[in-house]
Amino acid sequence: MAVLTLEKVNQVFGTGIARVQVLHDVDFAAEAGEVSLIMGPSGSGKSTFLTIAGGLLTPTAGTVTVAGKHYADLSKKARDAIRLDEIGFVLQQYHLLPYLTVADQFKLVDKIKRQGNLDQAAFAGVLxxxxxxxxxxxxxxxxxxxxxxxxxxxxALYPDPAILLADEPTAALDAARVAVVGDLFRELAIQHHKAVVIVTHDPRLIPAADHVYDMSDGVLTHAQSA
Ligand SMILES: Nc1ncnc2c1ncn2[C@@H]1O[C@H](COP(=O)(O)OP(=O)(O)O)[C@@H](O)[C@H]1O
Ligand SMILES: [Mg+2]
Structure with a gap:
């Protein structure tokens, strides 16, 4: 069963002459154990898609389910809890807190989510x-x-989420690092049974993907499966 689905999702920003429809009837499903790559140029709606998939933005129309639950049926508190427990975000702006050391960024996660985070050995392996x-x-x-x-x-990996959503996770990386990160995403999917969803315009990640989708002017199409 898909752990994350979007059905007939539409997103409109603005009204009147400022109205733009950014997503058009987007259907999508991510399975545990698979890497899905959504490719598209800048401005095509990728970040909007990911923000909606992660429950950070409620779409204008359509339904999003995570682990069988409709976001729309949940209270804000319940949505926050699902996000915390099930979803790891790698966002375009890295959202590292400037006044915390790298080690403390992880300790902060421990304070917010007290259980189920990676153990020492797994964390050391990721580092x-x-x-x-x-x-x-x-x-x-x-x-x-x-x-x-x-x-x-x-x-994003530290809380050991079932679903990993990544927005342009390799934009700042050289080719060797892209390969390492691509391999890591694959390993997470295959060995740790996670659903990995990456939006990017970086074709260097295609070898890591089970499914490649194309996002073009807010229309999502399934381009290929490995
Ligand atoms: N909050 C917003 N208000 C108005 N327009 C927005 C907003 N967020 C995104 N957009 C517009 O939606 C389109 C798609 O943006 P985005 O999802 O960021 O694309 P991508 O990540 O593929 O570059 C762009 O034209 C952008 O200007
Ligand atoms: Mg973007």
Missing amino acids: QTLGIQELLHKYPGELSGGQQQRVAIAR
Whole structure:
């Protein structure tokens, strides 16, 4: 069964002459154990799609379900709880807190979500895979863009979410790092049975994907399956 579905999702911003329809009847389903890649140029609606999929934005029309539950049927509190328990976000702006060291970004997660986060060994493995174990004592401002991006990926994985939603997770990475991150996403899907959904215009991630979708002017089409 799909862990995340969007059915006939439409999104309109603005009214009158400022009205823009950003998503048109989007249907989508993500399964555990699979990497779905949504490719499209800038402005095609990818971030809007991901924001709706993660319950951060309620669509103008259509339904979103996570783990069999309709977002629309849930209270704000219940939606927040689902987001916390089930969904890991890697957002375009990395959202690292500037006044916390890298290590403390993770400790903050422990305060917000007290149970079910990665254990020491698994966490160390993620840090090592991403090559950021030496950065734990640094502040975000001391990191390069690529380092911040890798910390943001680790932080999204730390709560061990069932669903990982990533917005342009490789934009700041060189080719070798893209391959590492692509392999990590695959491993998460296959070995840890997560549903991984990535929106990107980076074709270097295609080898990591089970399904490739095309987003064009807010219309989503299934382009290929591996
Ligand atoms: N809050 C908003 N209000 C008005 N327009 C928006 C808003 N968010 C996004 N848009 C518009 O929706 C379109 C798609 O944006 P976005 O989903 O960010 O695309 P992408 O991530 O593919 O670059 C763009 O034209 C953008 O300007
Ligand atoms: Mg975007």
